[in-house]
Amino acid sequence: MPLLKIFGLTQRFGGLQALSDFSFQMEEFQLVGLIGPNGAGKTTVFNIVSGFYKPTEGGVVFDRKPISGLKPHQITALGMARTFQNIRLWNNMTVLDNLRLAGYAWLGYGFWNAILRTKRYNQSERDIENHAREILEMMDLTDYAEEFPRNLPYGLQRRVELARALVSKPRLLLLDEPAAGLNSADVEDLIRHIRWIHEKFKLSIWMIEHQMKVVMNLCQHITVIDFGCVIASGTPEEIRNNPSVIKAYLGDDTL
């Protein structure tokens, strides 16, 4: 049984067909990539899978549960987390608070426990704090725990966002262009971190990425889409030599 199964996904925005009949599936503990030229519909796929859009047609099954139509926070609670193409951290909170808040999905208490400071509240806050600090440590971010994200360099902000996604204890991690805007040293770091969390947490990772270095290095399997349709899928080696992929990226004339 695949961990994530997408079938016949179609998304129309008014007259624009952003996705047509997109199907895909991935197994547990796979690390796969989704690539395609700008505007191909990659982020639309992620937005549907994570619950921000309701697809016009088709559906998504995550861990045997149909999830299209659920709210993003419900999908997160089922064990999916994602990062964003443009970093979306909470900038007026410290890095540690950012990570702590990602534990919201498995917070063991509600309003009255917080007001009355019950045992349950203390226990739950302690668990979250420990987990967040553990992840900070693993991602080499402990030194920045009390910094505000907006004061950190871009590469570190990316890493904080990755760390935050991990705190929600996901089984499937969606990374939307994790290497966007990073310099080559940061990219090396990122590749190392992604490979490491993949092994360490036994995570399934699905990433959108433009930098071929990242995709070719990390992914076991790649899907290519253009104009909302799948045009190829296979191992990095197959994709590299696929004529329709080269055509989509470079155009007809160069061939």
Added chain:
Amino acid sequence: MKRYTINIFLFAAAVVLVLLAQFKAPGSDSKILDGYVLSILMLIGINCIFAVSLNLVNGYMGEFSCGHGGFMCVGAYVGSLLSVAFFSNSKLFGTALFAPYLAPFLFPLVLLGAMLAAALAGLLVALPSFKTRDDYLAIITIAANYIIISLIENIDAIGGPRGFSGMNKTINAMTDLVSLPWMLMWTLVGVYICVAVVRRLMSSTYGKGISAVCQNEVAAEMMGINTNRVKIMAFMVSSGLGGLAGVLYAHVYGYVNASSFGLLKSTEGLVMVYLGGMGSISGVLMAAVAFTLLVEVLRFVIPWLNDGLHAIHVLPDSYQLDQVWTWVFIPLMLILLMQFRPEGFLGNRELTHVFPRLKRWFTLK
């Protein structure tokens, strides 16, 4: 130890205030804190509750609610009605539900009822907030304020535009049992509860969801925060505590009138929040004290100014500077404040951030 020192200190300060209000100065006929000072103290307390609760929405959640007076009004009326129904014989409710000597013990029920009712009224704003933000939500809050005021003014059974009274009997029932400055005590308890609730909420991960929704709603939703529930919670807590300010106000003055909770009241709340600094409990508390005192001081300063300006013949004899000018001076001050210190007294920080030594005694975050 840190946990208790501040509470012990606050308790001691409260006891001193109550004692000062209770006993007469030697060789004098009046209490050390006379009725006038006492009423200002209570008003400061009420304004503290009003502003700190509004700060939850306007400061921490980053929405612009201009209808907080409406929720205060719901609290004031529901509290007054409960109070009259519980402890006095009235035309409206018939004989009292409880014997008068129970008043001090059952008064918390009145406060609780008022808070619950105001919290429910908060839904009027919370539900539209799912799909609306910023300016549009601000307009909805103004509308909510008007709806509440008009609704109450049009219910003739509770006095309509004439207002509602009779709460004095509840206070008298308390003083008959034990002669104490009861309303001062209830107000102090109210301020403590309000600050404790907001502080505890905002220092818990659960409550920080409010700030997360404020700063990046998409990220909040994606990281597992039920943003709609967070909004409902924030609006209901805020309006519920606003209702607490209302019920105390009603009992301090013994009379309520819906028209005193209009947009002007809501604006007073906004002034206090922006004066103190959004998202800062200690800043807003300071602002509430400063604002209330300023209004009182102007009451004396304006006649002096009037006399002075007449003495040096700046003003024509036919024109008198009167109390209306309070509402020229205060907005003027607000303009100057926004011009030169737009973040308010403390901005987003607490007193403990500005003076780290205070951390030995208490933390607000």
